[in-house]
Amino acid sequence: MPADAxxxxxxxxxxxxxxxxxYNRQAEDREAIxxxxxxxxxxxLIHPYDDLRIMAGQGTAAMEFLQQIPDLDLLLAPVGxxxxxxxxxxxxxxxxxxxxxxxxxxxxGNDTYLSLQNGERVTIPxxxxxxxxxRTTTPGILTFEVMRQTLDGILLVNDAEIWQAMQxxxxxxxxxxxxxxxxxxxxxxxxxxxxxxxxxxxxxSGGNVDAELLKALM
Amino acid sequence: MPADAxxxxxxxxxxxxxxxxxYNRQAEDREAIxxxxxxxxxxxLIHPYDDLRIMAGQGTAAMEFLQQIPDLDLLLAPVGxxxxxxxxxxxxxxxxxxxxxxxxxxxxGNDTYLSLQNGERVTIPxxxxxxxxxRTTTPGILTFEVMRQTLDGILLVNDAEIWQAMQxxxxxxxxxxxxxxxxxxxxxxxxxxxxxxxxxxxxxSGGNVDAELLKALM
Numbered sequence: 001m002p003a004d005a006x007x008x009x010x011x012x013x014x015x016x017x018x019x020x021x022x023y024n025r026q027a028e029d030r031e032a033i034x035x036x037x038x039x040x041x042x043x044x045l046i047h048p049y050d051d052l053r054i055m056a057g058q059g060t061a062a063m064e065f066l067q068q069i070p071d072l073d074l075l076l077a078p079v080g081x082x083x084x085x086x087x088x089x090x091x092x093x094x095x096x097x098x099x100x101x102x103x104x105x106x107x108x109g110n111d112t113y114l115s116l117q118n119g120e121r122v123t124i125p126x127x128x129x130x131x132x133x134x135r136t137t138t139p140g141i142l143t144f145e146v147m148r149q150t151l152d153g154i155l156l157v158n159d160a161e162i163w164q165a166m167q168x169x170x171x172x173x174x175x176x177x178x179x180x181x182x183x184x185x186x187x188x189x190x191x192x193x194x195x196x197x198x199x200x201x202x203x204x205s206g207g208n209v210d211a212e213l214l215k216a217l218m
Numbered sequence: 219m220p221a222d223a224x225x226x227x228x229x230x231x232x233x234x235x236x237x238x239x240x241y242n243r244q245a246e247d248r249e250a251i252x253x254x255x256x257x258x259x260x261x262x263l264i265h266p267y268d269d270l271r272i273m274a275g276q277g278t279a280a281m282e283f284l285q286q287i288p289d290l291d292l293l294l295a296p297v298g299x300x301x302x303x304x305x306x307x308x309x310x311x312x313x314x315x316x317x318x319x320x321x322x323x324x325x326x327g328n329d330t331y332l333s334l335q336n337g338e339r340v341t342i343p344x345x346x347x348x349x350x351x352x353r354t355t356t357p358g359i360l361t362f363e364v365m366r367q368t369l370d371g372i373l374l375v376n377d378a379e380i381w382q383a384m385q386x387x388x389x390x391x392x393x394x395x396x397x398x399x400x401x402x403x404x405x406x407x408x409x410x411x412x413x414x415x416x417x418x419x420x421x422x423s424g425g426n427v428d429a430e431l432l433k434a435l436m
Contacts (some may be wrong), residue, residue, distance in 0.1 A: 008389060171226060174425030176392040207392030211436050218429050 002030075004132065006178070009208035025126055025135070049083025050140030059087025065201040066095045074195065076184040077203035079103035079112050079154065080134030082143030084205060089150040102193065103147065104155045104183040106131050106162070112139045112147065113154040130159050130213075133180030133206050157183055161190040166217055169204070176214070181206030220248075222350065224396070227426035243344055243353070267301025268358030277305025283419040284313045292413065294402040295421035297321035297330050297372065298352030300361030302423060307368040320411065321365065322373045322401040324349050324380070330357045330365065331372040348377045348431075351398030351424050373411060375404040383407050384435055387422070394432070399424030 001010065003022040013020060021037065023030050038045040047054065061084070066072060075092045079085040085103040092099050105112055109127030115138070123138040139147065157165075162179045165186035169175045177185075184202045188195055209217075219228065221240040231238060239255065241248050256263040265272065279302070284290060293310045297303040303321040310317050323330055327345030333356070341356040357365065375383075380397050383404035387393045395403075402420045406413055427435075 012390070170394060172230070174394040174427075176388060176394060209392075214436060215433075218432060 002132070006132070006208045006210040006213070008210055012208070047140075049081030050142050051083075052142060054083050055087040055090070055143060055146065057087065058084040059089075059091040061203050061205075062088035062091040062201075063095070065203075066092060069199055069201065070096065071199065072096060072099055072201050073198040074100045074102070074193070075201045075203075076102050076104055076155070076187060076193070078134060078180055078183045078205060079105045079139075079147075080136045080180065082112060082139045082147055084203065085151070086140075086143040086146035088203060090146055093150045100152050101150065102153050102155050102187070103151060104157060104187045104192075105134060106183065107156040107158050109135060110154070110156055111137055112144070113156060115139050115144055116148060116151065116154060119148075129179070131162060131179040131183060133178055133208070134183070155187040155192040157186040157190060157192065161186040163217075165189050170217060175204065176207050176209050177204055178206040178208045220350070224350070224426040224428040224431070226428055230426070265358075267299030267304075268360050269301075270360060272301050273305040273308070273361060273364065275305065276302040277307075277309040279421055279423075280306035280309040280419075281313070283421075284310060287417055287419065288314065289417065290314060290317055290419050291416040292318040292320070292411070293419045293421075294320050294322055294373070294405060294411075296352060296398055296401045296423060297323045297357075297365075298354045298398065300330060300357045300365055302421065303369070304358075304361040304364035306421060308364055311368045318370050319368065320371050320373050320405070321369060322375060322405045322410075323352060324401065325374040325376050327353060328372070328374055329355055330362070331374060333357050333362055334366060334369065334372060337366075347380075347397070349380060349397040349401060351396055351426070352401070373405040375401055375408060375410065379404040379408040381435075388435060393422065394425050394427050395422055396424040396426045397431075 001020055001022055002025045023033055034045055037043060062075060077085045077088050089101050092101050103112060106129045108129055111122060111124045114122040121138050121144050126137055127135055162182055165182040166177055169177045169182060181204050219238055219240055220243045241251055252263055255261060280293060295303045295306050307319050310319055321330060324347045326347055329340060329342045332340040339356050339362050344355055345353055380400055383400040384395055387395045387400060399422055405411060
């Protein structure tokens with residue numbers, strides 16, 4: 001887990017019985033650390049997004065949407081490594097070929113946007129954003145291939161727009177959502193896509209908000 | 219609206235286009251004020267709970283529960299005037315005669331508990347509690363009759379137990395719930411009823427939490 005992960009995320013993870021190993025986002029390679037731990041302790045490595053089973057599991061969010069609303073016009077989801085979005089995109093495209101599917105990422109963390117534009121995976125510098133859960137620098141190998149084939153596009157939002165969305169979610173929807181989880185709501189509220197008259201599904205994912213961030217939000 | 223209603227409730231109500239009229243809980247009779255306004259301005263009075271249509275509408279919460287989980291063992295809901303609970307109770311009892319149905323109120327605001335015990339509506343002094351949304355002093359005429367015929371009982375919780383439930387809901391469930399809305403969760407978390415091995419439906423209703431209360435909650 002990044003050493004700067006929210007305290008609530010640490011506590012919740014410990015509460016589920018995990019042993020935490022921290023790393024420095026700027027200086028260390030978490031995949032190398034994980035591989036070394038797996039080898040030395042005989043552990044099974046489960047990649048957080050670049051694994052077909054993880055992608056399929058996260059895609060059940062889209063399945064629930066389309067079971068309830070089969071003729072959904074649009075589906076929006078946050079994109080970090082692309083596990084959630086690629087899983088949702090496969091499911092939604094299969095069940096409703098005409099649906100519009102968009103991922104949403106932070107403007108300064110637009111690695112998936114650039115990768116789709118270039119037709120191959122692009123690596124960007126570590127982005128500075130309040131959306132700490134999606135500070136990836138490149139999409140996954142498997143997730144990129146799925147997104148390339150099934151997505152309609154990527155929408156970009158900035159930190160101020162995320163902030164507005166989090167406040168709306170807290171005070172009007174009564175939901176405590178972390179910055180990364182609120183990006184797709186931010187895209188709609190800030191007018192990045194036309195939704196008038198359409199049935200729109202928005203995936204809101206992640207509620208790791210520290211007391212300090214919540215204070216600022218108030 | 220009580221003059222001490224949460225600021226977020228005022229703002230949300232104004233946002234929906236309402237004209238607000240305030241009254242003093244201790245000194246004034248809101249039903250008399252409402253009747254007078256209705257007469258002088260030719261308005262239609264809609265009682266917040268003692269109206270069969272309001273009760274039926276609120277009962278759709280239980281209908282959704284039982285459509286998803288037909289063999290629910292227990293259903294718990296907050297009780298103020300009894301609109302939500304009586305509506306839910308009629309629906310749940312009709313769809314699943316064996317279900318256990320319990321209302322939850324604050325120990326110092328136990329007007330429904332006492333009324334059911336006495337077999338007739340009891341009026342108590344205005345209770346002092348953080349659960350401002352259910353500070354009723356007597357159940358409704360219609361709601362009491364329905365609750366008398368369909369409920370299994372009333373559970374009582376105190377302010378400290380409500381507080382614990384609100385914190386759990388905010389930090390682990392990521393839901394901002396007002397004190398009155400969290401009483402049924404408080405009843406379960408504080409062990410007022412045995413839930414082990416049972417399928418339990420809990421109605422969580424109301425998210426009018428002011429910034430001041432949220433600060434205290436943190």
